[in-house]
Amino acid sequence: MRRFWLLLCLSSVVAGQSCTENASDGTKVRISLASGLKDKAYMWNENEMFLFRSTLAYAMRKHMQGSDFQVSNILVCRETQRVSFWFVVTSSMDNSTLISKEMVREAVRKSRDRINGAFQLTDQTLEFLGIEAIMPPQPEHIDSRWMIVFSVFISLVVFVLLLMIMLSVVQKKRKRNEKTKKETCEEEIYRNTVVVQGICNSTFSD
Amino acid sequence: MRLVLPNPGLDLRIPNYDDLERMDKEEAGDRPKWDNKAQYILTCVGFCIGIGNVWRFPYLCQSHGGGAFLIPYLILLVLEGMPLLLLEFAIGQRLRKGSVGVWRAINPYLTGVGIASMLVSLLIGLYYNTLIAWIMWYLFNSFQDPLPWAQCPLNENRTEYVAECQESSTVDYYFYRVTLNSTTTIADSGGLHWPIVLSLLAAWTFICICYIRGIGTSGKAVYVTAILPYIVLAIFLIRGLTLKGALSGIKFLFTPDVDELIKPTTWLDAGAQVFYAFSIAWGGLISFSSYNPVHNNCMQDAVILSAITGLTSIYAATVTYTIIGFRATEKYDTCMNENIRTLLNAFDLPEDAVNQSNYDTALIHLNSSYPETVLGLGLKTCDMQKLLSEGVEGTGLAFIVFTEAITKMPGSPAWSVLFFVMLLCLGISTLFGNIEGVVVPLKDLNLLPQKWPQEALTGVTCVVAFILSLLFAQNSGLYWVTLFDNFAGSVPLLSIGLAELIAVSYIYGIDRFNEDLEFMIGKKPCIFWQASWRFISPIIILVILVFYLVTQVQEELTYLVWDPNSEVFPVLASIPYPSWINAIIFLVAGIPSLTVPTYALCRLVFVCCKKKLKSNKINLNQLS
Numbered sequence A: 001m002r003r004f005w006l007l008l009c010l011s012s013v014v015a016g017q018s019c020t021e022n023a024s025d026g027t028k029v030r031i032s033l034a035s036g037l038k039d040k041a042y043m044w045n046e047n048e049m050f051l052f053r054s055t056l057a058y059a060m061r062k063h064m065q066g067s068d069f070q071v072s073n074i075l076v077c078r079e080t081q082r083v084s085f086w087f088v089v090t091s092s093m094d095n096s097t098l099i100s101k102e103m104v105r106e107a108v109r110k111s112r113d114r115i116n117g118a119f120q121l122t123d124q125t126l127e128f129l130g131i132e133a134i135m136p137p138q139p140e141h142i143d144s145r146w147m148i149v150f151s152v153f154i155s156l157v158v159f160v161l162l163l164m165i166m167l168s169v170v171q172k173k174r175k176r177n178e179k180t181k182k183e184t185c186e187e188e189i190y191r192n193t194v195v196v197q198g199i200c201n202s203t204f205s206d
Numbered sequence B: 001m002r003l004v005l006p007n008p009g010l011d012l013r014i015p016n017y018d019d020l021e022r023m024d025k026e027e028a029g030d031r032p033k034w035d036n037k038a039q040y041i042l043t044c045v046g047f048c049i050g051i052g053n054v055w056r057f058p059y060l061c062q063s064h065g066g067g068a069f070l071i072p073y074l075i076l077l078v079l080e081g082m083p084l085l086l087l088e089f090a091i092g093q094r095l096r097k098g099s100v101g102v103w104r105a106i107n108p109y110l111t112g113v114g115i116a117s118m119l120v121s122l123l124i125g126l127y128y129n130t131l132i133a134w135i136m137w138y139l140f141n142s143f144q145d146p147l148p149w150a151q152c153p154l155n156e157n158r159t160e161y162v163a164e165c166q167e168s169s170t171v172d173y174y175f176y177r178v179t180l181n182s183t184t185t186i187a188d189s190g191g192l193h194w195p196i197v198l199s200l201l202a203a204w205t206f207i208c209i210c211y212i213r214g215i216g217t218s219g220k221a222v223y224v225t226a227i228l229p230y231i232v233l234a235i236f237l238i239r240g241l242t243l244k245g246a247l248s249g250i251k252f253l254f255t256p257d258v259d260e261l262i263k264p265t266t267w268l269d270a271g272a273q274v275f276y277a278f279s280i281a282w283g284g285l286i287s288f289s290s291y292n293p294v295h296n297n298c299m300q301d302a303v304i305l306s307a308i309t310g311l312t313s314i315y316a317a318t319v320t321y322t323i324i325g326f327r328a329t330e331k332y333d334t335c336m337n338e339n340i341r342t343l344l345n346a347f348d349l350p351e352d353a354v355n356q357s358n359y360d361t362a363l364i365h366l367n368s369s370y371p372e373t374v375l376g377l378g379l380k381t382c383d384m385q386k387l388l389s390e391g392v393e394g395t396g397l398a399f400i401v402f403t404e405a406i407t408k409m410p411g412s413p414a415w416s417v418l419f420f421v422m423l424l425c426l427g428i429s430t431l432f433g434n435i436e437g438v439v440v441p442l443k444d445l446n447l448l449p450q451k452w453p454q455e456a457l458t459g460v461t462c463v464v465a466f467i468l469s470l471l472f473a474q475n476s477g478l479y480w481v482t483l484f485d486n487f488a489g490s491v492p493l494l495s496i497g498l499a500e501l502i503a504v505s506y507i508y509g510i511d512r513f514n515e516d517l518e519f520m521i522g523k524k525p526c527i528f529w530q531a532s533w534r535f536i537s538p539i540i541i542l543v544i545l546v547f548y549l550v551t552q553v554q555e556e557l558t559y560l561v562w563d564p565n566s567e568v569f570p571v572l573a574s575i576p577y578p579s580w581i582n583a584i585i586f587l588v589a590g591i592p593s594l595t596v597p598t599y600a601l602c603r604l605v606f607v608c609c610k611k612k613l614k615s616n617k618i619n620l621n622q623l624s
Helices: A002-011 A017-021 A033-040 A046-063 A101-110 A112-119 A143-191 B017-026 B037-048 B051-055 B057-063 B066-095 B099-106 B108-140 B163-167 B170-179 B194-210 B215-225 B228-242 B246-254 B258-262 B264-277 B284-290 B298-347 B359-369 B371-377 B384-389 B394-407 B412-444 B454-473 B477-487 B491-521 B527-554 B581-623
Strands: A027-031 A074-080 A084-089 A126-128 B558-561 B573-576
Touching (some): A046 A074, A046 A112, A112 A126, A143 B454, B037 B215, B037 B284, B051 B057, B051 B298, B051 B394, B057 B066, B057 B246, B057 B298, B066 B099, B066 B284, B066 B527, B099 B284, B099 B491, B108 B194, B108 B581, B194 B215, B194 B412, B194 B454, B228 B246, B228 B298, B246 B298, B298 B371, B298 B384, B298 B491, B412 B454, B454 B477, B491 B527, B491 B581
Antiparallel strands (some): A027 A084
């Protein structure tokens, strides 16, 4: 439990005056390494932070063509153990002016997948608060798939149905033929007044 | 001398023992016959084991004291279910007719019992096949990855998910909106929903070909439809036991709560469940046993069938609750993880600081130091018991709880196909008995010409039934199904069962019945059977019937609706039925039950009138 108090104290460490003064132009970032990478999670340290700042500088360069953003233009502050921090972007030409939030967001949006890729994370585990994740593309709604299965099923069923009806019609016809054969045979015997003991052999009839 | 009501002319109406022996030896070609004993047993097992064993019994078991519920269930199985089962088997085997023929032979005034059975079978068959249509719809849609109920569709702007889906859940949305397109009340019909119309078409044509030649074809089909569910349940059991949280589900199901045994509703529900589980009073069992050889040991069959039904119910309940336990654990984990994430984000704590085991202590500490912040976070309460007990009955179990659980299992399309094929088999095998209980009486009553071949009889019945069941293809179809489920299958079946017991014990004569059994199987039924047929079973059924009527009349009739605009959404809202529903309920529940006395009365009047006319004629002749 003492750990909690320690961590709470750490989280209130303030770093970088320019960062706190201009919090309105800053963007908060939250990184969830444990839930995103589980076993493969790496430690968040200064090297990773350096990578983040350089990736962001790349994103700014890509968005503002012809600009000359450096790692030093990305200022980070208010780091916590969570891992979360705020960052602001200073202009490449003038270190005291900050790039507006909207510009930064546009830049991040454009290069989102490259930034994610650098850290092996996703939109949900590398969050830029205030920049919505783009909805994942829906798989093409496969309405047709169930129609295909249904049509196959119905055609099979109808086919079997017709087959069975035809079979029973054929069977009945055959039975009727046999019956009439038997009747004509018995008639013959009656006409010939040969009182045979009910034995009707078709070989005797012509 | 035992109490027997006068029944003149009985010997003229029924075949005597010599006739029976002759019929047995000659193998009369007209009447259908079972190919072998296994077919008969499997057909009966399939008839008795239906979808209700998967989605009604486990819920009753869990809500009425878990393991303790088995006590009233098994007691009533033996005292109520088994005697009625043997009664139907024996009377069918002895009199060798379908349900209308049997009661007409015992006494023409009792034909109403057979007609009532037919009406009940028809009404139940209509809504039961609608359930099968829904199962087929889900089955047709299971052949894709990811399953269509695994995610919400995007709205028109493609900016976020459809609101109705986000507020409830993907499976709820898929069932109530995509599959059924439910309206908000039963009065609002909303027109036909064509996916359901097509599914109904598939269902009715399927049952048509399975039963096209009567038991000749259905007898072959039961080899698959009766055995496959057991195999699939075994597969699900093995898979279910390997899932996380399965054992908590089973523990929840079977934890006995002995206090529940004192409540009368537990015993009533157990009695009602036994009654429906055995498909008694549908008329199908009488028909099936009339195709047996005369000396078939029906007593053994009744005992075997009761044992199989009881064991299968417990087996299916176990499997169901492993899956329910898994789903509840998944939802609980998701809920807890969300809460933990909210806490971590709000207080910027490292990710492994709070986990499920120390969540409570962490929350207490944080609440004591930052109460306003914690309050403002909107943390949800994650209640495992609540998750285990939600949506576990009826359609909710199959189409919501199970489908959700399946989406979380790897290889979901395969599991989905397997599950819905199992439900399909369970339903179809029950429908065989159902359709037998409709077609054979129609033939006996001459409503369908005797000369028609079996194919034509089955075909016409299926076509007419399909048209009638379009009632359930409307957008309000779900509410109609629930209505029929609650009313068509409760009071009518109980009253028919009671009438059957009284008819055989006191009108046919228990002594005569005993002699018949001695002739057929070689020994007289022991005192247990006799006491059950004459006293115990009728009293149990009467008590259940009276209690049921009393409770129903007292309550205001309400039903649950899917209303996205209601306050309690996504929970189903409970609203009262419109007043004209009472007429429908009377039609559905009252008419089959009242057929028995009504027919007897009509016949009495008819016979009296005829006698009067005859005596007038004679008088006239004498005068002239």
